[in-house]
Amino acid sequence: MPTHASLLRPRSVLFAPANRADLVAKLPRSAPDAAVIDLEDAIPATPEAKAAARPIARDAARDLIAAAPHLAVFVRVNSPHSPYFEDDLAVLTPELAGVVVPKLESAADVELVAAALQQRGLNLPIMAGLETAAGVWNAREIMTAQGEAEAGRVAWAYFGAEDYTTDLGGTRTQGNLEVLYARSQVALAARLAGVPVLDIVVTALNNPDLFREDAGQGRALGYSGKLCIHPAQVALAHEIFGPTDADAARAHALLDAAQAAAQAGHGAFSFEGQMVDEPMLVKARAILHAKSEQGSSQQASGETQ
Incomplete structure:
Protein backbone atom coordinates (compact mmCIF):
# COMPACT_ATOMS: atom_id res chain seq x y z
CA MET A 1 0.00 0.00 0.00
CA PRO A 2 1.35 3.49 -0.81
CA THR A 3 2.35 5.63 2.14
CA HIS A 4 1.26 9.25 2.31
CA ALA A 5 1.85 11.67 5.18
CA SER A 6 -1.62 13.15 4.67
CA LEU A 7 -3.24 9.79 5.40
CA LEU A 8 -2.43 10.07 9.10
CA ARG A 9 -5.19 12.69 9.53
CA PRO A 10 -6.54 13.86 6.17
CA ARG A 11 -8.04 17.34 6.21
CA SER A 12 -9.79 16.97 2.87
CA VAL A 13 -11.12 14.06 0.83
CA LEU A 14 -12.31 15.13 -2.62
CA PHE A 15 -14.74 13.01 -4.66
CA ALA A 16 -15.17 12.69 -8.42
CA PRO A 17 -17.64 10.54 -10.40
CA ALA A 18 -16.17 7.24 -11.56
CA ASN A 19 -17.62 7.70 -15.06
CA ARG A 20 -15.91 11.07 -15.61
CA ALA A 21 -12.25 10.41 -16.37
CA ASP A 22 -11.82 14.11 -17.19
CA LEU A 23 -12.87 15.15 -13.68
CA VAL A 24 -10.78 12.40 -12.06
CA ALA A 25 -7.70 13.69 -13.89
CA LYS A 26 -8.31 17.17 -12.44
CA LEU A 27 -8.47 15.99 -8.80
CA PRO A 28 -4.85 16.94 -7.94
CA ARG A 29 -5.32 20.56 -9.02
CA SER A 30 -6.90 21.64 -5.74
CA ALA A 31 -4.30 19.68 -3.71
CA PRO A 32 -6.62 17.56 -1.55
CA ASP A 33 -5.07 15.21 0.98
CA ALA A 34 -6.95 12.30 -0.59
CA ALA A 35 -9.09 11.69 -3.67
CA VAL A 36 -11.99 9.28 -4.15
CA ILE A 37 -13.22 7.89 -7.45
CA ASP A 38 -16.88 7.28 -6.70
CA LEU A 39 -18.81 4.26 -7.96
CA GLU A 40 -21.63 4.76 -5.46
CA ASP A 41 -23.67 7.98 -5.17
CA ALA A 42 -22.11 9.65 -8.21
CA ILE A 43 -23.32 6.87 -10.53
CA PRO A 44 -27.02 6.14 -11.22
CA ALA A 45 -28.24 3.06 -9.36
CA THR A 46 -28.84 0.89 -12.42
CA PRO A 47 -26.89 -2.21 -13.50
CA GLU A 48 -26.11 -0.61 -16.86
CA ALA A 49 -24.72 2.63 -15.39
CA LYS A 50 -22.63 0.84 -12.77
CA ALA A 51 -21.21 -1.59 -15.33
CA ALA A 52 -20.29 1.22 -17.71
CA ALA A 53 -18.51 3.17 -14.97
CA ARG A 54 -16.25 0.37 -13.74
CA PRO A 55 -13.71 0.17 -16.60
CA ILE A 56 -13.56 3.97 -16.72
CA ALA A 57 -12.87 4.05 -12.99
CA ARG A 58 -10.14 1.44 -13.17
CA ASP A 59 -8.29 3.22 -15.99
CA ALA A 60 -8.79 6.64 -14.41
CA ALA A 61 -7.40 5.40 -11.07
CA ARG A 62 -4.34 3.93 -12.79
CA ASP A 63 -3.69 7.15 -14.70
CA LEU A 64 -4.22 9.35 -11.64
CA ILE A 65 -1.82 7.32 -9.49
CA ALA A 66 0.83 7.54 -12.20
CA ALA A 67 0.32 11.27 -12.73
CA ALA A 68 0.11 12.25 -9.05
CA PRO A 69 2.05 9.76 -6.91
CA HIS A 70 1.89 12.14 -3.94
CA LEU A 71 -1.91 11.88 -3.86
CA ALA A 72 -3.70 9.20 -1.83
CA VAL A 73 -6.21 7.67 -4.26
CA PHE A 74 -9.24 5.65 -3.17
CA VAL A 75 -12.17 4.05 -4.95
CA ARG A 76 -15.59 4.10 -3.32
CA VAL A 77 -17.48 0.91 -4.07
CA ASN A 78 -21.15 0.34 -3.42
CA SER A 79 -22.44 -0.97 -0.10
CA PRO A 80 -21.78 -4.64 0.66
CA HIS A 81 -25.58 -4.93 0.98
CA SER A 82 -26.07 -3.77 -2.63
CA PRO A 83 -26.15 -5.97 -5.77
CA TYR A 84 -23.21 -3.99 -7.17
CA PHE A 85 -20.60 -4.64 -4.49
CA GLU A 86 -19.01 -7.83 -5.81
CA ASP A 87 -18.55 -6.50 -9.34
CA ASP A 88 -17.16 -3.21 -8.01
CA LEU A 89 -14.26 -5.09 -6.41
CA ALA A 90 -12.85 -5.80 -9.87
CA VAL A 91 -11.95 -2.10 -10.10
CA LEU A 92 -9.63 -2.25 -7.07
CA THR A 93 -5.88 -2.61 -7.48
CA PRO A 94 -3.01 -2.90 -4.98
CA GLU A 95 -1.74 0.57 -5.92
CA LEU A 96 -4.72 2.28 -4.27
CA ALA A 97 -4.33 3.86 -0.84
CA GLY A 98 -7.51 2.12 0.30
CA VAL A 99 -11.14 1.39 -0.47
CA VAL A 100 -14.10 3.48 0.66
CA VAL A 101 -17.01 1.29 1.73
CA PRO A 102 -20.31 3.09 2.39
CA LYS A 103 -23.17 2.19 4.69
CA LEU A 104 -21.34 -0.27 6.92
CA GLU A 105 -23.65 -1.33 9.74
CA SER A 106 -21.79 -3.89 11.87
CA ALA A 107 -18.52 -5.66 12.53
CA ALA A 108 -19.90 -8.50 10.43
CA ASP A 109 -20.05 -6.14 7.47
CA VAL A 110 -16.38 -5.28 7.95
CA GLU A 111 -15.51 -8.97 8.13
CA LEU A 112 -17.43 -9.58 4.90
CA VAL A 113 -15.49 -6.83 3.13
CA ALA A 114 -12.19 -8.05 4.58
CA ALA A 115 -12.83 -11.57 3.32
CA ALA A 116 -13.74 -10.28 -0.13
CA LEU A 117 -10.52 -8.25 -0.32
CA GLN A 118 -8.39 -11.13 0.90
CA GLN A 119 -9.91 -13.50 -1.67
CA ARG A 120 -8.68 -11.13 -4.35
CA GLY A 121 -5.24 -10.70 -2.80
CA LEU A 122 -5.88 -7.03 -2.04
CA ASN A 123 -4.11 -5.66 1.03
CA LEU A 124 -6.23 -2.51 1.24
CA PRO A 125 -7.46 -0.75 4.40
CA GLY A 160 -22.80 10.66 6.05
CA ALA A 161 -25.55 12.97 7.25
CA GLU A 162 -27.71 12.89 4.13
CA ASP A 163 -28.13 9.10 4.03
CA TYR A 164 -28.38 8.88 7.82
CA THR A 165 -31.25 11.38 7.94
CA THR A 166 -33.03 9.60 5.11
CA ASP A 167 -32.65 6.25 6.85
CA LEU A 168 -33.92 7.71 10.12
CA GLY A 169 -36.88 9.40 8.46
CA GLY A 170 -35.79 12.87 9.50
CA THR A 171 -35.31 16.15 7.67
CA ARG A 172 -32.00 17.88 6.92
CA THR A 173 -31.65 21.46 8.08
CA GLN A 174 -28.89 24.01 7.68
CA GLY A 175 -28.31 24.16 11.43
CA ASN A 176 -27.52 20.40 11.64
CA LEU A 177 -29.40 19.98 14.94
CA GLU A 178 -31.07 16.80 13.66
CA VAL A 179 -27.67 15.10 13.20
CA LEU A 180 -25.90 16.50 16.27
CA TYR A 181 -26.28 13.30 18.29
CA ALA A 182 -25.17 11.02 15.46
CA ARG A 183 -22.35 13.33 14.42
CA SER A 184 -21.10 13.39 18.00
CA GLN A 185 -21.52 9.63 18.40
CA VAL A 186 -19.38 8.90 15.35
CA ALA A 187 -16.67 11.34 16.46
CA LEU A 188 -16.61 9.82 19.96
CA ALA A 189 -16.45 6.27 18.62
CA ALA A 190 -13.62 7.25 16.27
CA ARG A 191 -11.66 8.76 19.14
CA LEU A 192 -12.04 5.59 21.22
CA ALA A 193 -11.04 3.45 18.24
CA GLY A 194 -8.09 5.68 17.35
CA VAL A 195 -9.42 6.25 13.83
CA PRO A 196 -9.31 9.63 12.01
CA VAL A 197 -12.84 10.61 11.03
CA LEU A 198 -14.12 12.83 8.20
CA ASP A 199 -17.04 15.20 8.60
CA ILE A 200 -20.23 15.55 6.56
CA VAL A 201 -20.49 17.02 3.07
CA VAL A 202 -21.80 20.52 2.43
CA THR A 203 -24.04 20.38 -0.62
CA ALA A 204 -24.18 24.18 -1.09
CA LEU A 205 -21.34 24.63 -3.57
CA ASN A 206 -21.26 28.43 -3.80
CA ASN A 207 -21.44 29.36 -0.13
CA PRO A 208 -17.94 29.41 1.44
CA ASP A 209 -19.21 31.01 4.64
CA LEU A 210 -21.67 28.16 5.16
CA PHE A 211 -18.89 25.65 4.51
CA ARG A 212 -16.65 27.34 7.08
CA GLU A 213 -19.45 27.37 9.64
CA ASP A 214 -20.30 23.73 9.02
CA ALA A 215 -16.65 22.64 9.08
CA GLY A 216 -16.11 24.62 12.27
CA GLN A 217 -18.89 22.60 13.91
CA GLY A 218 -17.21 19.40 12.79
CA ARG A 219 -13.82 20.43 14.07
CA ALA A 220 -15.32 21.42 17.43
CA LEU A 221 -16.85 17.93 17.68
CA GLY A 222 -13.48 16.24 17.03
CA TYR A 223 -13.49 15.55 13.29
CA SER A 224 -10.09 15.62 11.61
CA GLY A 225 -11.21 16.70 8.14
CA LYS A 226 -14.04 17.13 5.67
CA LEU A 227 -15.56 15.27 2.75
CA CYS A 228 -15.48 17.61 -0.26
CA ILE A 229 -17.64 17.41 -3.36
CA HIS A 230 -16.21 20.44 -5.18
CA PRO A 231 -12.57 21.47 -5.68
CA ALA A 232 -13.22 24.90 -4.14
CA GLN A 233 -14.08 23.24 -0.83
CA VAL A 234 -10.59 21.76 -0.41
CA ALA A 235 -8.82 25.00 0.53
CA LEU A 236 -11.66 25.82 2.92
CA ALA A 237 -11.29 22.44 4.61
CA HIS A 238 -7.55 22.99 5.00
CA GLU A 239 -8.23 26.42 6.46
CA ILE A 240 -10.53 25.02 9.15
CA PHE A 241 -8.89 21.67 9.92
CA GLY A 242 -5.22 22.41 9.31
CA PRO A 243 -3.14 24.19 11.97
CA THR A 244 -2.17 27.71 10.94
CA ASP A 245 1.26 29.29 11.27
CA ALA A 246 -0.15 31.24 14.23
CA ASP A 247 -1.34 27.99 15.87
CA ALA A 248 2.12 26.49 15.45
CA ALA A 249 3.88 29.60 16.79
CA ARG A 250 1.69 29.62 19.88
CA ALA A 251 2.26 25.89 20.42
CA HIS A 252 6.02 26.40 20.19
CA ALA A 253 5.86 29.26 22.70
CA LEU A 254 3.75 27.22 25.12
CA LEU A 255 6.11 24.24 25.00
CA ASP A 256 9.12 26.53 25.43
CA ALA A 257 7.45 28.07 28.50
CA ALA A 258 6.72 24.58 29.86
CA GLN A 259 10.36 23.59 29.44
CA ALA A 260 11.55 26.75 31.18
CA ALA A 261 9.14 26.18 34.06
CA ALA A 262 10.32 22.58 34.46
CA GLN A 263 13.97 23.66 34.49
CA ALA A 264 13.13 26.19 37.19
CA GLY A 265 11.46 23.47 39.24
CA HIS A 266 7.91 24.78 38.81
CA GLY A 267 5.24 22.15 38.42
CA ALA A 268 2.56 24.69 37.53
CA PHE A 269 2.87 27.88 35.50
CA SER A 270 0.75 30.35 33.61
CA PHE A 271 0.86 31.16 29.91
CA GLU A 272 -0.90 34.16 28.41
CA GLY A 273 -2.82 34.59 31.66
CA GLN A 274 -4.02 30.98 31.79
CA MET A 275 -2.91 28.16 34.05
CA VAL A 276 -1.41 25.34 32.00
CA ASP A 277 -2.26 21.67 32.48
CA GLU A 278 -1.09 18.54 30.69
CA PRO A 279 -3.96 18.37 28.15
CA MET A 280 -2.89 21.80 26.86
CA LEU A 281 0.64 20.52 26.35
CA VAL A 282 -0.64 17.40 24.61
CA LYS A 283 -2.68 19.58 22.25
CA ALA A 284 0.34 21.81 21.55
CA ARG A 285 2.46 18.79 20.62
CA ALA A 286 -0.34 17.50 18.38
CA ILE A 287 -0.52 20.86 16.59
CA LEU A 288 3.20 20.83 15.87
CA HIS A 289 3.04 17.21 14.69
CA ALA A 290 0.14 18.03 12.37
CA LYS A 291 1.94 21.11 11.06
CA SER A 292 5.01 19.01 10.34
CA GLU A 293 2.95 16.42 8.47
CA GLN A 294 1.19 19.20 6.57
CA GLY A 295 4.56 20.56 5.47
CA SER A 296 5.73 17.12 4.37
CA SER A 297 2.57 16.64 2.30
CA GLN A 298 2.89 20.06 0.67
CA GLN A 299 6.53 19.43 -0.16
CA ALA A 300 5.68 16.10 -1.79
CA SER A 301 2.90 17.77 -3.76
CA GLY A 302 5.20 20.52 -4.97
CA GLU A 303 7.85 18.07 -6.09
CA THR A 304 5.47 16.06 -8.24
CA GLN A 305 3.12 18.68 -9.70
Whole structure:
Protein backbone atom coordinates (compact mmCIF):
# COMPACT_ATOMS: atom_id res chain seq x y z
CA MET A 1 0.00 0.00 0.00
CA PRO A 2 1.35 3.49 -0.81
CA THR A 3 2.35 5.63 2.14
CA HIS A 4 1.26 9.25 2.31
CA ALA A 5 1.85 11.67 5.18
CA SER A 6 -1.62 13.15 4.67
CA LEU A 7 -3.24 9.79 5.40
CA LEU A 8 -2.43 10.07 9.10
CA ARG A 9 -5.19 12.69 9.53
CA PRO A 10 -6.54 13.86 6.17
CA ARG A 11 -8.04 17.34 6.21
CA SER A 12 -9.79 16.97 2.87
CA VAL A 13 -11.12 14.06 0.83
CA LEU A 14 -12.31 15.13 -2.62
CA PHE A 15 -14.74 13.01 -4.66
CA ALA A 16 -15.17 12.69 -8.42
CA PRO A 17 -17.64 10.54 -10.40
CA ALA A 18 -16.17 7.24 -11.56
CA ASN A 19 -17.62 7.70 -15.06
CA ARG A 20 -15.91 11.07 -15.61
CA ALA A 21 -12.25 10.41 -16.37
CA ASP A 22 -11.82 14.11 -17.19
CA LEU A 23 -12.87 15.15 -13.68
CA VAL A 24 -10.78 12.40 -12.06
CA ALA A 25 -7.70 13.69 -13.89
CA LYS A 26 -8.31 17.17 -12.44
CA LEU A 27 -8.47 15.99 -8.80
CA PRO A 28 -4.85 16.94 -7.94
CA ARG A 29 -5.32 20.56 -9.02
CA SER A 30 -6.90 21.64 -5.74
CA ALA A 31 -4.30 19.68 -3.71
CA PRO A 32 -6.62 17.56 -1.55
CA ASP A 33 -5.07 15.21 0.98
CA ALA A 34 -6.95 12.30 -0.59
CA ALA A 35 -9.09 11.69 -3.67
CA VAL A 36 -11.99 9.28 -4.15
CA ILE A 37 -13.22 7.89 -7.45
CA ASP A 38 -16.88 7.28 -6.70
CA LEU A 39 -18.81 4.26 -7.96
CA GLU A 40 -21.63 4.76 -5.46
CA ASP A 41 -23.67 7.98 -5.17
CA ALA A 42 -22.11 9.65 -8.21
CA ILE A 43 -23.32 6.87 -10.53
CA PRO A 44 -27.02 6.14 -11.22
CA ALA A 45 -28.24 3.06 -9.36
CA THR A 46 -28.84 0.89 -12.42
CA PRO A 47 -26.89 -2.21 -13.50
CA GLU A 48 -26.11 -0.61 -16.86
CA ALA A 49 -24.72 2.63 -15.39
CA LYS A 50 -22.63 0.84 -12.77
CA ALA A 51 -21.21 -1.59 -15.33
CA ALA A 52 -20.29 1.22 -17.71
CA ALA A 53 -18.51 3.17 -14.97
CA ARG A 54 -16.25 0.37 -13.74
CA PRO A 55 -13.71 0.17 -16.60
CA ILE A 56 -13.56 3.97 -16.72
CA ALA A 57 -12.87 4.05 -12.99
CA ARG A 58 -10.14 1.44 -13.17
CA ASP A 59 -8.29 3.22 -15.99
CA ALA A 60 -8.79 6.64 -14.41
CA ALA A 61 -7.40 5.40 -11.07
CA ARG A 62 -4.34 3.93 -12.79
CA ASP A 63 -3.69 7.15 -14.70
CA LEU A 64 -4.22 9.35 -11.64
CA ILE A 65 -1.82 7.32 -9.49
CA ALA A 66 0.83 7.54 -12.20
CA ALA A 67 0.32 11.27 -12.73
CA ALA A 68 0.11 12.25 -9.05
CA PRO A 69 2.05 9.76 -6.91
CA HIS A 70 1.89 12.14 -3.94
CA LEU A 71 -1.91 11.88 -3.86
CA ALA A 72 -3.70 9.20 -1.83
CA VAL A 73 -6.21 7.67 -4.26
CA PHE A 74 -9.24 5.65 -3.17
CA VAL A 75 -12.17 4.05 -4.95
CA ARG A 76 -15.59 4.10 -3.32
CA VAL A 77 -17.48 0.91 -4.07
CA ASN A 78 -21.15 0.34 -3.42
CA SER A 79 -22.44 -0.97 -0.10
CA PRO A 80 -21.78 -4.64 0.66
CA HIS A 81 -25.58 -4.93 0.98
CA SER A 82 -26.07 -3.77 -2.63
CA PRO A 83 -26.15 -5.97 -5.77
CA TYR A 84 -23.21 -3.99 -7.17
CA PHE A 85 -20.60 -4.64 -4.49
CA GLU A 86 -19.01 -7.83 -5.81
CA ASP A 87 -18.55 -6.50 -9.34
CA ASP A 88 -17.16 -3.21 -8.01
CA LEU A 89 -14.26 -5.09 -6.41
CA ALA A 90 -12.85 -5.80 -9.87
CA VAL A 91 -11.95 -2.10 -10.10
CA LEU A 92 -9.63 -2.25 -7.07
CA THR A 93 -5.88 -2.61 -7.48
CA PRO A 94 -3.01 -2.90 -4.98
CA GLU A 95 -1.74 0.57 -5.92
CA LEU A 96 -4.72 2.28 -4.27
CA ALA A 97 -4.33 3.86 -0.84
CA GLY A 98 -7.51 2.12 0.30
CA VAL A 99 -11.14 1.39 -0.47
CA VAL A 100 -14.10 3.48 0.66
CA VAL A 101 -17.01 1.29 1.73
CA PRO A 102 -20.31 3.09 2.39
CA LYS A 103 -23.17 2.19 4.69
CA LEU A 104 -21.34 -0.27 6.92
CA GLU A 105 -23.65 -1.33 9.74
CA SER A 106 -21.79 -3.89 11.87
CA ALA A 107 -18.52 -5.66 12.53
CA ALA A 108 -19.90 -8.50 10.43
CA ASP A 109 -20.05 -6.14 7.47
CA VAL A 110 -16.38 -5.28 7.95
CA GLU A 111 -15.51 -8.97 8.13
CA LEU A 112 -17.43 -9.58 4.90
CA VAL A 113 -15.49 -6.83 3.13
CA ALA A 114 -12.19 -8.05 4.58
CA ALA A 115 -12.83 -11.57 3.32
CA ALA A 116 -13.74 -10.28 -0.13
CA LEU A 117 -10.52 -8.25 -0.32
CA GLN A 118 -8.39 -11.13 0.90
CA GLN A 119 -9.91 -13.50 -1.67
CA ARG A 120 -8.68 -11.13 -4.35
CA GLY A 121 -5.24 -10.70 -2.80
CA LEU A 122 -5.88 -7.03 -2.04
CA ASN A 123 -4.11 -5.66 1.03
CA LEU A 124 -6.23 -2.51 1.24
CA PRO A 125 -7.46 -0.75 4.40
CA ILE A 126 -11.01 0.57 4.59
CA MET A 127 -12.45 4.04 4.89
CA ALA A 128 -15.76 3.19 6.55
CA GLY A 129 -18.93 5.07 5.75
CA LEU A 130 -21.22 5.40 8.79
CA GLU A 131 -24.42 6.73 7.29
CA THR A 132 -27.34 4.65 8.53
CA ALA A 133 -29.01 4.38 11.92
CA ALA A 134 -27.41 0.95 12.49
CA GLY A 135 -24.01 2.19 11.34
CA VAL A 136 -24.06 5.10 13.79
CA TRP A 137 -25.31 2.89 16.62
CA ASN A 138 -22.55 0.33 15.99
CA ALA A 139 -19.85 2.87 15.08
CA ARG A 140 -17.29 1.76 17.66
CA GLU A 141 -17.54 -1.96 16.84
CA ILE A 142 -17.25 -1.17 13.14
CA MET A 143 -14.14 0.94 13.63
CA THR A 144 -12.44 -1.61 15.88
CA ALA A 145 -13.14 -4.60 13.62
CA GLN A 146 -9.87 -5.95 12.27
CA GLY A 147 -9.07 -7.90 9.17
CA GLU A 148 -5.81 -9.72 8.56
CA ALA A 149 -2.84 -7.38 8.05
CA GLU A 150 -4.06 -4.21 6.30
CA ALA A 151 -6.87 -5.87 4.37
CA GLY A 152 -10.19 -5.13 6.00
CA ARG A 153 -8.76 -2.89 8.71
CA VAL A 154 -10.83 0.26 9.24
CA ALA A 155 -8.17 2.97 9.08
CA TRP A 156 -10.47 5.97 8.53
CA ALA A 157 -14.19 6.67 8.79
CA TYR A 158 -16.70 9.29 7.77
CA PHE A 159 -20.20 10.28 8.80
CA GLY A 160 -22.80 10.66 6.05
CA ALA A 161 -25.55 12.97 7.25
CA GLU A 162 -27.71 12.89 4.13
CA ASP A 163 -28.13 9.10 4.03
CA TYR A 164 -28.38 8.88 7.82
CA THR A 165 -31.25 11.38 7.94
CA THR A 166 -33.03 9.60 5.11
CA ASP A 167 -32.65 6.25 6.85
CA LEU A 168 -33.92 7.71 10.12
CA GLY A 169 -36.88 9.40 8.46
CA GLY A 170 -35.79 12.87 9.50
CA THR A 171 -35.31 16.15 7.67
CA ARG A 172 -32.00 17.88 6.92
CA THR A 173 -31.65 21.46 8.08
CA GLN A 174 -28.89 24.01 7.68
CA GLY A 175 -28.31 24.16 11.43
CA ASN A 176 -27.52 20.40 11.64
CA LEU A 177 -29.40 19.98 14.94
CA GLU A 178 -31.07 16.80 13.66
CA VAL A 179 -27.67 15.10 13.20
CA LEU A 180 -25.90 16.50 16.27
CA TYR A 181 -26.28 13.30 18.29
CA ALA A 182 -25.17 11.02 15.46
CA ARG A 183 -22.35 13.33 14.42
CA SER A 184 -21.10 13.39 18.00
CA GLN A 185 -21.52 9.63 18.40
CA VAL A 186 -19.38 8.90 15.35
CA ALA A 187 -16.67 11.34 16.46
CA LEU A 188 -16.61 9.82 19.96
CA ALA A 189 -16.45 6.27 18.62
CA ALA A 190 -13.62 7.25 16.27
CA ARG A 191 -11.66 8.76 19.14
CA LEU A 192 -12.04 5.59 21.22
CA ALA A 193 -11.04 3.45 18.24
CA GLY A 194 -8.09 5.68 17.35
CA VAL A 195 -9.42 6.25 13.83
CA PRO A 196 -9.31 9.63 12.01
CA VAL A 197 -12.84 10.61 11.03
CA LEU A 198 -14.12 12.83 8.20
CA ASP A 199 -17.04 15.20 8.60
CA ILE A 200 -20.23 15.55 6.56
CA VAL A 201 -20.49 17.02 3.07
CA VAL A 202 -21.80 20.52 2.43
CA THR A 203 -24.04 20.38 -0.62
CA ALA A 204 -24.18 24.18 -1.09
CA LEU A 205 -21.34 24.63 -3.57
CA ASN A 206 -21.26 28.43 -3.80
CA ASN A 207 -21.44 29.36 -0.13
CA PRO A 208 -17.94 29.41 1.44
CA ASP A 209 -19.21 31.01 4.64
CA LEU A 210 -21.67 28.16 5.16
CA PHE A 211 -18.89 25.65 4.51
CA ARG A 212 -16.65 27.34 7.08
CA GLU A 213 -19.45 27.37 9.64
CA ASP A 214 -20.30 23.73 9.02
CA ALA A 215 -16.65 22.64 9.08
CA GLY A 216 -16.11 24.62 12.27
CA GLN A 217 -18.89 22.60 13.91
CA GLY A 218 -17.21 19.40 12.79
CA ARG A 219 -13.82 20.43 14.07
CA ALA A 220 -15.32 21.42 17.43
CA LEU A 221 -16.85 17.93 17.68
CA GLY A 222 -13.48 16.24 17.03
CA TYR A 223 -13.49 15.55 13.29
CA SER A 224 -10.09 15.62 11.61
CA GLY A 225 -11.21 16.70 8.14
CA LYS A 226 -14.04 17.13 5.67
CA LEU A 227 -15.56 15.27 2.75
CA CYS A 228 -15.48 17.61 -0.26
CA ILE A 229 -17.64 17.41 -3.36
CA HIS A 230 -16.21 20.44 -5.18
CA PRO A 231 -12.57 21.47 -5.68
CA ALA A 232 -13.22 24.90 -4.14
CA GLN A 233 -14.08 23.24 -0.83
CA VAL A 234 -10.59 21.76 -0.41
CA ALA A 235 -8.82 25.00 0.53
CA LEU A 236 -11.66 25.82 2.92
CA ALA A 237 -11.29 22.44 4.61
CA HIS A 238 -7.55 22.99 5.00
CA GLU A 239 -8.23 26.42 6.46
CA ILE A 240 -10.53 25.02 9.15
CA PHE A 241 -8.89 21.67 9.92
CA GLY A 242 -5.22 22.41 9.31
CA PRO A 243 -3.14 24.19 11.97
CA THR A 244 -2.17 27.71 10.94
CA ASP A 245 1.26 29.29 11.27
CA ALA A 246 -0.15 31.24 14.23
CA ASP A 247 -1.34 27.99 15.87
CA ALA A 248 2.12 26.49 15.45
CA ALA A 249 3.88 29.60 16.79
CA ARG A 250 1.69 29.62 19.88
CA ALA A 251 2.26 25.89 20.42
CA HIS A 252 6.02 26.40 20.19
CA ALA A 253 5.86 29.26 22.70
CA LEU A 254 3.75 27.22 25.12
CA LEU A 255 6.11 24.24 25.00
CA ASP A 256 9.12 26.53 25.43
CA ALA A 257 7.45 28.07 28.50
CA ALA A 258 6.72 24.58 29.86
CA GLN A 259 10.36 23.59 29.44
CA ALA A 260 11.55 26.75 31.18
CA ALA A 261 9.14 26.18 34.06
CA ALA A 262 10.32 22.58 34.46
CA GLN A 263 13.97 23.66 34.49
CA ALA A 264 13.13 26.19 37.19
CA GLY A 265 11.46 23.47 39.24
CA HIS A 266 7.91 24.78 38.81
CA GLY A 267 5.24 22.15 38.42
CA ALA A 268 2.56 24.69 37.53
CA PHE A 269 2.87 27.88 35.50
CA SER A 270 0.75 30.35 33.61
CA PHE A 271 0.86 31.16 29.91
CA GLU A 272 -0.90 34.16 28.41
CA GLY A 273 -2.82 34.59 31.66
CA GLN A 274 -4.02 30.98 31.79
CA MET A 275 -2.91 28.16 34.05
CA VAL A 276 -1.41 25.34 32.00
CA ASP A 277 -2.26 21.67 32.48
CA GLU A 278 -1.09 18.54 30.69
CA PRO A 279 -3.96 18.37 28.15
CA MET A 280 -2.89 21.80 26.86
CA LEU A 281 0.64 20.52 26.35
CA VAL A 282 -0.64 17.40 24.61
CA LYS A 283 -2.68 19.58 22.25
CA ALA A 284 0.34 21.81 21.55
CA ARG A 285 2.46 18.79 20.62
CA ALA A 286 -0.34 17.50 18.38
CA ILE A 287 -0.52 20.86 16.59
CA LEU A 288 3.20 20.83 15.87
CA HIS A 289 3.04 17.21 14.69
CA ALA A 290 0.14 18.03 12.37
CA LYS A 291 1.94 21.11 11.06
CA SER A 292 5.01 19.01 10.34
CA GLU A 293 2.95 16.42 8.47
CA GLN A 294 1.19 19.20 6.57
CA GLY A 295 4.56 20.56 5.47
CA SER A 296 5.73 17.12 4.37
CA SER A 297 2.57 16.64 2.30
CA GLN A 298 2.89 20.06 0.67
CA GLN A 299 6.53 19.43 -0.16
CA ALA A 300 5.68 16.10 -1.79
CA SER A 301 2.90 17.77 -3.76
CA GLY A 302 5.20 20.52 -4.97
CA GLU A 303 7.85 18.07 -6.09
CA THR A 304 5.47 16.06 -8.24
CA GLN A 305 3.12 18.68 -9.70
